[in-house]
Amino acid sequence: MEEVLSERKEKILYAIIQNYLETGEPVGSRTISKYSDLNLSSATIRNEMADLEELGYIVQPHTSAGRIPSDKGYRFYVDRLITEKDQQITDMKEFLEQRTEKMEKVLKKVVKVLATNTEYATVISAPSVVRNRVKFVQLSAVDERQILSVVVMDGNIVRNKMIQVDKPLDNETMLKLNMLLNTNLNGLTVNEINLGLISKMREQAGIHEDIIASVLNTVADTIDPNEELEVYTSGATNVFKYPELASSESAKELISAFEEKEVLADFLNDVQEEEETKGTGIQVYIGGESKMSTMKDCSVVTATYELGDGVKGTIGIIGPKRMDYKKVVENLKNLKSELGKVIDQSEDSNR
């Protein structure tokens, strides 16, 4: 697996891939011979290409067609690309930390910008709040039979739940319950709310333990993976721009993945977990490298963003294998400043 290419082979391979990225057509020896700066005849190129094919970097769709990069070829290209750039985009922190009231809005705008910029399908997952801390809890009696529970997490993520009760609670009890909840839950991550704490709270709540249970459920809902498929998408229809995706049977699968979103959410989750062990900021999945069967004809570039305190989300850009990796990576890099603009705008429009 660890073969070393001669410099000339590398250059040729690079040229082939570059060219294929632009045109989407198989590229022949003559093209390279003219296009590249290493003055070689087509025949020589052909010889080298035969070698590269044997090594598995390029393939021929059919006899007497030009060559196109194999997954291995793309991998070569991408690895070289990524190492050129620095690795992390973890510092949007200062933008979003506490200031924005509606993270949702910002995320929606971000995907849209990315999608129009890159002309690829784009998806972003809202920060997962597994490690997120409870900041504020409150119960309020909406009417005699219904109590509204509001939970605010770090990053101002707000969740509500209506709790039905059989008979009204008096003011004092409400106050007591609120106190109980806040003192016990405040500052905890959802992971830290364990059974011991729960039973302790239930005990203290006395006859109102069912309400406590409901509130805890609300908190749990906040990280419930079903609840948590907060995934925003944009530009799914961009796939139509790339014939090799549009025509393939999988186009509709792709689109439908973008509609249903569960697959995407799962994928982004996986990426994020993987990311935590590897930690290289930007990942590229070429063809089958991502485990999504839907994506076997695509490449996915992912980036993890962080808003401090382990509040992390993931961005994915999905395009054909011949996607413009350079542009995509740069776009993700620029995201930070883009985000700055977006937020300025949204504040303007809030006035």
Next chain:
Amino acid sequence: MEEVLSERKEKILYAIIQNYLETGEPVGSRTISKYSDLNLSSATIRNEMADLEELGYIVQPHTSAGRIPSDKGYRFYVDRLITEKDQQITDMKEFLEQRTEKMEKVLKKVVKVLATNTEYATVISAPSVVRNRVKFVQLSAVDERQILSVVVMDGNIVRNKMIQVDKPLDNETMLKLNMLLNTNLNGLTVNEINLGLISKMREQAGIHEDIIASVLNTVADTIDPNEELEVYTSGATNVFKYPELASSESAKELISAFEEKEVLADFLNDVQEEEETKGTGIQVYIGGESKMSTMKDCSVVTATYELGDGVKGTIGIIGPKRMDYKKVVENLKNLKSELGKVIDQSEDSNR
């Protein structure tokens, strides 16, 4: 415009449409001659068909092809279909009124059921709350600089907004503001909150009038059309099942409409308004009849549902012109009982 068709012409037209709905292919005179119960030769049918074409009910895609229904032809068919059935599906009230905590969930399930049932693209708008009443307002201090405002509307629609303040408010002021808000806003629809009331409240709030303004903004946001594009979709990829849609250029437009949703939201809004003047429960828009240019190759069947107190939403089912109108209409009729099931399930899964 008000021509009357002979009974025989009607029968033939009906047969043509019926047949075309099934096959999607242009239908010729011979087919009708054999298929229908009115024993006529193909030649006779041909004569009648020539007449029907002249009258604009059917068209020939090209010389020497069979005939397909024109928009006018579909209209004939649909009108006849709808008048057969009774007209309203306004009574889901008893299901959703106050009981469900997460309307969102139910709606998502409803679209999904409809989409898989009918095999058409489906869209549903969350109840518009223009006429909805404020039930409960509360401000809470989350920390020194931030106040969370929660507004609950009829139907338990909850909205939150973070309000930034320059310096902390003491408990007493909070209490006063809460009182002020609740007594003034409770039971009002958003339309009823007029300038007079606003300035009156601002006055009473004294130095904290900016906070009142923010809360009122939250209430206003609740009906802000931008905010209000609460539209759920499902089955967009069903369009691929119908060649006449999938192949047409507009397929991508359709899909992208389903992704961006704004167009759909606008459309559903229009429908709802129109519905309020006409009030016939089920509407069918054939081709250009809906003002959405994206939909000129489709038909849309819409139905308005009501949860009592003017809390209304709209369902739209989008398919090819040759969609199975009968099935769709019946499906919408059955929605009520479907909804019943859905809600039972969701209550089960809540335990």
Next chain:
DNA sequence: GTTAGCACTCATTCATTTGGAGTGCTAATA
């Protein structure tokens, strides 16, 4: 008024042809 029959029109399908792009190989060249 209805029907049979026939000539005519197109879309579609299939096989065939053609052009061209690109390869692999071989022999000549530096």
Next chain:
DNA sequence: TATTAGCACTCCAAATGAATGAGTGCTAAC
């Protein structure tokens, strides 16, 4: 020994054209 020119060969894609058949419009007969 590495490079290049040249040529035969392959195969795809687009163009061409013939065959098919569904369907019509018209006319003449019933």
